[in-house]
Amino acid sequence: MQTDSSFTFVLFGGTGDLSMRKILPALYEAHRAGGMLADSGKIVAVARHIADRAAYIDWVNEHVKPHVSKNGVDETAWASFLDRIEFVKIDLGNPEDFTLLRDALSGRAGIRVFYLATGPSLFVPICRALASVGLNENSRIVLEKPLGYDLKSSNAINDAVGEIFAEEQIYRIDHYLGKEPVQNLLALRFGNVLFEPLWRREWVESIQITIAEELGVEARGDFYDNTGALRDMVQNHLLQLLSIVAMEPPHSMDSDSVRDEKLRVLRALKPIDPRDIGKVAVRGQYHAGVIRGSAVPAYATEPGVKPDSNTETFVAVKVEIENWRWAGVPFFLRTGKRLADRVAEIVVNFRAVPHSALGASALRGGANRLVIRLQPNETIRLYCLAKQPGEGMNLASVHLDLAFDRFFREGQMEAYQRLLLDVINGRLALFVRRDEQEAAWRWVEPILNEWATANKPPKPYAAGTWGPAAASAMLAQHGTCWLEEEN
Ligand code: BG6
Numbered sequence: 001m002q003t004d005s006s007f008t009f010v011l012f013g014g015t016g017d018l019s020m021r022k023i024l025p026a027l028y029e030a031h032r033a034g035g036m037l038a039d040s041g042k043i044v045a046v047a048r049h050i051a052d053r054a055a056y057i058d059w060v061n062e063h064v065k066p067h068v069s070k071n072g073v074d075e076t077a078w079a080s081f082l083d084r085i086e087f088v089k090i091d092l093g094n095p096e097d098f099t100l101l102r103d104a105l106s107g108r109a110g111i112r113v114f115y116l117a118t119g120p121s122l123f124v125p126i127c128r129a130l131a132s133v134g135l136n137e138n139s140r141i142v143l144e145k146p147l148g149y150d151l152k153s154s155n156a157i158n159d160a161v162g163e164i165f166a167e168e169q170i171y172r173i174d175h176y177l178g179k180e181p182v183q184n185l186l187a188l189r190f191g192n193v194l195f196e197p198l199w200r201r202e203w204v205e206s207i208q209i210t211i212a213e214e215l216g217v218e219a220r221g222d223f224y225d226n227t228g229a230l231r232d233m234v235q236n237h238l239l240q241l242l243s244i245v246a247m248e249p250p251h252s253m254d255s256d257s258v259r260d261e262k263l264r265v266l267r268a269l270k271p272i273d274p275r276d277i278g279k280v281a282v283r284g285q286y287h288a289g290v291i292r293g294s295a296v297p298a299y300a301t302e303p304g305v306k307p308d309s310n311t312e313t314f315v316a317v318k319v320e321i322e323n324w325r326w327a328g329v330p331f332f333l334r335t336g337k338r339l340a341d342r343v344a345e346i347v348v349n350f351r352a353v354p355h356s357a358l359g360a361s362a363l364r365g366g367a368n369r370l371v372i373r374l375q376p377n378e379t380i381r382l383y384c385l386a387k388q389p390g391e392g393m394n395l396a397s398v399h400l401d402l403a404f405d406r407f408f409r410e411g412q413m414e415a416y417q418r419l420l421l422d423v424i425n426g427r428l429a430l431f432v433r434r435d436e437q438e439a440a441w442r443w444v445e446p447i448l449n450e451w452a453t454a455n456k457p458p459k460p461y462a463a464g465t466w467g468p469a470a471a472s473a474m475l476a477q478h479g480t481c482w483l484e485e486e487n
Contacts, residue, residue: 141169
């Protein structure tokens, strides 16, 4: 992980929510850990509403420090982290201001990273302004999601950015790919012989991927109301997780080998016939409810949300993959805001044994199940049946547990930290290539179009529940249920 070359990390949207909660805390953690960032590496924050560096440092102390490190702030490391930060005041609407940035960066050694923690409407103007002052050479650009609103707008951004930066310079970030258990899933699948023979239609009955949140739309009502859960979570995070679960073993872990295999999965997704959307996709919107004892308001009354909004805050969708490995195996993807729990997990349900000499309980589907918990409590569990102690042959479910924090006491890394280090060090494997992104948009578009034109309201669900009943009914048709509904 050692960085031997210098860098300048330019942060557009330097006072935004993402910079405050994720990017600057992740850079601080990398700095504090020591040896991950070159000593000479600098962070140049760009913002419009802040007067100068001193005012920016005040802002960082006030707003970023509270988000730093669960284990408290190391004041010495924090002070030296602040020394890395410089500031340039730029009005992004004024391309001439970019000469100030060019001057601030001139004569610096090492790679330049431009992180665009801004809305997608600014991606192209910023790239053009960077090119106009010659800053697109020897540099990398990081684009946050959402990249566009649909296939057409995403292509328009990619075309325009592609005229200025080569594909190898473009890092499209999907922070789910940086989560430790996702990396571990790769290690589990491709570092062991145990799973690979079972990882196919003959032995797998169904797969569930859930990203459930307790949070609502927070201060992002306006953005979210124009986006919805399908664009915010399914097109990117959930389809990326699905492609990692379903991909063939890559020939190596280099960036294009991994991304080629993920792309094959995305291209093999069975297109959804618009007439079937009601059967394979459920959309919901939360109403008022109670989460962990506190009343929470309905989505439609959140600030920035239109009172008659039809935007979905919940999606459950059945996906099929048309290839030899996965034909006929349903993948159920689900995400929602204001659900009963905050949990992200992948559940691989293996088939029941073909014949049981041990009684009916061994014939139950789901007796063997691999649960990869991405958050909270990152673990991988393999469920098996075992004999209960005592007389007779009574079976009970037990699990083998890979609890990362027990096995590896140190070195856990937040997703953003890993991904920012990857950008600085030029590792593209965990970033989304343009063709992957296009394939994902292509697959979700019939659903987007149908929902936009049908003009039917999403199904209501009370905040603090697991979403509309239709999501459970969809699985029941396949003789299965969501993991939390077991027993
Ligand atoms: C972001 C979405 O990409 O992911 C948010 O825009 C969502 O709406 C967030 O809350 C969830 O990420 P995490 O890592 O907190 O599960």
